[in-house]
Amino acid sequence: MADTQQVDETQPQHDVRAERKAAKLAKQIGAFAKAHGGAEGQLAYIGQMGTRIVLVGEDGGWGDLVAPTHAIAVSAAEKSGLTMHEAFDGDFALKVRTGPYEWTRMAGIQVGGPSNG
Secondary structure, three states, rough: OOOOOOOOOOHHHHHHHHHHHHHHHHHHHHHHHHOOOOOEEEEOOHHHEEEEEEEEEEEOOEEEEEOOOHHHHHHHHHHHOOEOOOOOHHHHHOOOOOHHHHHHHHOOOOOOOOOOO
16 A cells, blocks of 8 residues: 655645745845845844834935745845845944934924924
8 A cells, every 4th residue: 555645735835925925025125225226134023914124225215125924024135135134223223314204203293393194
């Protein structure tokens, strides 16, 4: 009698979806890097929502993307060739350039600045 083995047919589909999502995120990371003269990043776990990929351009511009899982975020960063940092501090954080909008949005309301309505 031959041994039989069950095959989980849902796993390959899941891997294909994850690869597609990672490729899409990598393309977005590449577009950000191109628009900002290069980019560096850091991954931040945000609970059930997934993992945030924080991007900082060489020109100080910044943004983020959210991957549904940490593994997809890591894959996207690797595919894009993004230089990664363990933490958002020190020289990496100093590269971020903020403008009036960010200052108003982050602290303006608390210190009597204009509202964001």
